Amino acid sequence: MATKITAKKPLVGNRRSHAMNATKHSQRTNEQTITINGHKIITTVREARSCRKAPRVRKCDIKEQKAA
Numbered sequence: 001m002a003t004k005i006t007a008k009k010p011l012v013g014n015r016r017s018h019a020m021n022a023t024k025h026s027q028r029t030n031e032q033t034i035t036i037n038g039h040k041i042i043t044t045v046r047e048a049r050s051c052r053k054a055p056r057v058r059k060c061d062i063k064e065q066k067a068a
Contacts (some may be wrong), residue, residue: 002033002040006047 008029014022030045043051
């Protein structure tokens with residue numbers, strides 16, 4: 001079973017017609033199941049992308065370290 005670790009909630013508001021009728025409307029987050037170190041977690045795509053990019057070192061950082 002996947003564990004949900006995201007804290008994001010749906011964006012909730014009203015849809016307004018030309019006659020100004022209010023109808024409840026929500027935009028849900030884009031949640032996906034990903035596997036990290038053998039554990040399945042449910043997180044938003046934006047957070048998953050950050051997790052994938054975090055351990056990487058950019059090439060420009062390596063060049064700066066060699067120059068110093």
